[in-house]
Structure formats: structure tokens, C-alpha cells
Amino acid sequence: MIWDESSRCREALSVLAGVSDWHLAETDWERLREVLGALRMAVADGDSHAVDVTARRLDWFDGSRGPVRLGTVPRTPPPQDVLERIGELVHSLSAELSGGVVADADEGGVAPRSSADADHA
Template structure:
């Protein structure tokens, strides 16, 4: 049945994983308001879930959102203080990076799925 095949988890391409890892590592160097870190944590969880499910659309959406979550360039006087990543976020990022870079038992062929940037 075609719908069963569509739901089967698939391995991410090495290129997709590399893009996600680069974004996750860059997040560790950022400073945001605590409420923004809460949003980043939600996106990290969405990315983790997409990887676990082999859901490429959800993976791509989470990667794009994480890429766009960057710091606001203009800071106003009296603005909310920014902080480096809380330990819970650092831990989730590090676990996800480990998951993305670990060798797969069945690596995907490069042409199986075009990488998105």
C-alpha cells in the first residue's frame, strides 16, 4: 500500500544532516532572551521528532525555522536581557547533533532525495 511506504522512516542524506548540524552549532554561539530560547527549544524538539520519523517535510520546515530564529539586529534601551543557551537547550542540541552525525546502518544514496538549502 502506497501510504504505508510514505510513512516509513527514511535516512536523511549526509548533506541534509550537515546543514542541520551547522545551524545547531551556530545556535550554541547565540544569545537570546529566555522566551526566545523557549521557542528555539520547541523547534529543536520538532527537528528531533522529524529525524526520528524520517519526515523530510517536517525536517525541512524545522531547519528553516531554526535558521530564521537568529538574533534581532536592533536592541532598544531597556530591552529584555539576552543570555547564552540554557543548559537544557545545549544538552538537546548536543544530543541531536550526535544523532545526526552518527553513522547510519543503511546510508541513503546521494540521488535518492535532493538536498534542500
């Protein structure tokens, strides 16, 4: 599937690329895990509307990185599991934007023909 609304997908990729610089409270990391799970499901289901709605929720976390005031809940860098989930999502979203992953010919899929193959056909 190719995303009809690729601009939102690109925006989600842009936000996800910056997560490694975020410092959030643990409760916010928990909420982000939920959003990442919902986004992963939306991508897997090919539901562009759900991707759009869920990706908009990422904006909230991006804006929550403001200055830390004395007496506030401590903020930490992203936990390893969050970074791994983001890596998987970036891979999935990037594959969708580029037209999807082509199945390997050895596994019964059809490999794309290169221009060199077309010249010899």
C-alpha cells in the same frame, strides 16, 4: 535511513553548531526548545520533509542575534538544557548523514565487515 536531502540536514547541523554563541531573550529560548523538540521528532520518525520544514525554522533564531538596544528584553547565553538537546540532535543528524547507527552484533544486530574481514573470507 539515509537522508535524501542531506544539504538541509548539513545546514541544520551548521546552525546548531553556532547556538552556543547565541544570546536570546528567554521567550526565544522557549520557542527554540519547541523547534528542537519538533526537529528531534522528525529525525526520530525519519521524516525528511518534516526535518526540512523544521530546520528552516532554526534560521529565524540565527538572525535574531543582532545588537541589543537599550530598553530591550535582556538576552542570555543558551541554557544548559538547550545545549544538551542540541548535542543530542547533532549526534542524531550526524549519524543519519553517515548512514545511520549500526546495531551492535552482541545485541542481535549485524556489524559491518571491514576490508580486512573481506580479504579473509
